[in-house]
Amino acid sequence: MRFTALKKHTPIPGFGLTLGITISMVSIFVLIPLASVLYFGTTLSWMEFWHIITMPNVLYAFATSIGTSFIAALMNVIFGVLLAWVIVRYEFTGKSLINGLIEIPFALPTAVAGITLSKLYSDQGLIGAWLSQWGIHASYSHIGIVVALVFVGIPFVVRTVQPVLEDFDSTYEEAAYMLGSSTFDLYRRVIFPELKPAILTGFGLAFARGIGEYGSVIYISGNSLREHTQIVSYVIMQKLNYADYAGATAVAIVLLVISFLVMLTINAMHIHQSKRGGA
C-alpha cells in the first residue's frame, strides 16, 4: 500500500466511475446500516449499556458462544489438518470424492443443517441413540452446539491448510530425514512451523464463524436459559422479537467488537506471514 497521490498515474480510464460505484454501494448496503446500530448504541447511557450486557443470561450466552466456538475451532483444526494432509499427501480410491464432500456444509443451508443435526443427535436419532448408550446426550446440550459448529467450520480449516500443503517444499523434509531426524522431530520441527500460520488462520476463521453462527445452532442447542445453552445470536434475536431494541443493540455491539478483534488478529497474522514469505 502506497500513500502517494490520491491516484497513482496510469492511463487506464474508469477510476472515478468504479471508485464511485464501489464506495456508494458499500456505504448503502453495509456501512450505513451498521453505523445505525452504533449510532443507536450511543443513545444508551453507560449505565444502561453496562446493565444490559452484564445481565446473567447475556453473560452466560457470551460464555457459551465463546467456549463452544473455541472447542469447535480446536476440533476443526485437528480434523481439518488431518483431512488436508490425507487429501494432499496420500493416494487412495475415492480421494477426489472425499475432497468434494468437504463442501457439504456449503450446500446445506444453515437452517437445514440445524434441523438435521438436531434430529440425528437427539436420543431417538441415528447417532444420538448410539451416544446415549454411554450416557452422552448431544442434542440440547453444549455438545450439540459444538457438533453444529464443527460441521459449519470444517471447510474453512481444510481449504486454508490445503493450498499451503500443496505448495510445501518437500526438500527440507527430505533433508531432515536424510540427516536422520526421527519422524516425530520431522513433524515438530520442519512441518508444523511451516503450517502454523495457515493453521492459526483456519482456527481464526472457524472461531469467527462460530461466534456469529445462528441457523445451524439454534435447533440443536435447545436454547435453555437454565442449561446455559443460549448463544449470543439467539439472545439478540430474542430481544428483537420482544422489540427490545436497546438490549439487542447493546449485545450486538459487544459481539461486533469481539468479531472484529478476531478478524484483526487473523489479518495481522496474514501480514506477518506475507512479510516472512517475501523475505
Added chain:
Amino acid sequence: MKRRSLGELTAIIIAVLFVLLMLVVPLISVLTNALSKGLDFFVKAISTSHVISALGLTIGTMIVTVLITGVFGVAAAYCIGKFQFKGKSILTTLIDIPFTVSPVIAGLALIMTFGRMGWFHPYIEAINNYFNLDIRIVFAVPGVILATVFVTFPFIYREIIPVLFSQGKDEEEAAAMMGASGWTIFRRITFPAIKWPFLYGIILCSARALGEFGAVAAVSKARGQTFTLPLEIDALYMSGSENGAVSAFAVSSLLVGMALIMLVIRSIVEKKG
C-alpha cells in the same frame, strides 16, 4: 504399489470416517427424513401455497441479490485491482465486513436503519405521504433482499480480485495509450480475463443467497408473504407436530437439491476457469 505405513492407514481411516459421519450422514438424513412418510406426503408437503410463495420469493431474492453484488463485485475489483490510491487498504477491509458480522446483526442493522426506530424511517414516511404510497423496507420484501445482499456482499468481488491482481495492467495501459475507450478496454481485455471467476462468484453468491436464514429471519415476519424457503422450513419444524417436522425436511431437500446443483455447476466452472 508401495505398502502403507500404519500411521498413513490410520490417518486415511480417520479422515474417511470423519467425512462420512460428520458430513455425509447429515446430508443423507435430510433425504431419508423427507421421504419417511412416503412420496405422496413429500409431494403434498412441497406444494403447499406457503412453500410455493416462499420458493418464488427465494428465487426472486437470489436474482436481485446476484445483480446487485455482481455490479458491485466487478466495479470494486476493477477499481482495486487496476489502480493505486489513498485509502485502498481501508476500503478492502470495509468490503470484507459482512464476512465477520453475525447474520442476526445484519438484520438488526436494517431494522435500526429502516424500522420504526431507525433514523431513515421519517424519510420513508414523508415519501409515502407525499406520493400516497405504502413503501415498507423491513418486514417486507425489500428488507429480505437487503438482508441477503448484506451477507453475500463481498462474494463475487472476492472471486474476481485475485485474477485481476495476477493479470496486472500492462494490456489495459497499452490499449489506453492507443486510444481505446474505457468501455472497449473493459469489454475486450478485462472482462475476458475475469469471465470464469465472475461466473464462479455468481454461483457461490446464489448458493449462499438461497440458504440465508438468520439475517432474513430478523426482518421477515409474515409467513406466506415475506418468508423465504429457510424461514418456511423453520416455521414447519417449530410447529412441533410430527407432520410439520417431516414437511420441514421435505422442503429442506428441495433447497439442498438446488444448492447441490449450484455446487455441481461450480465444479464444472472451476475446471473451465
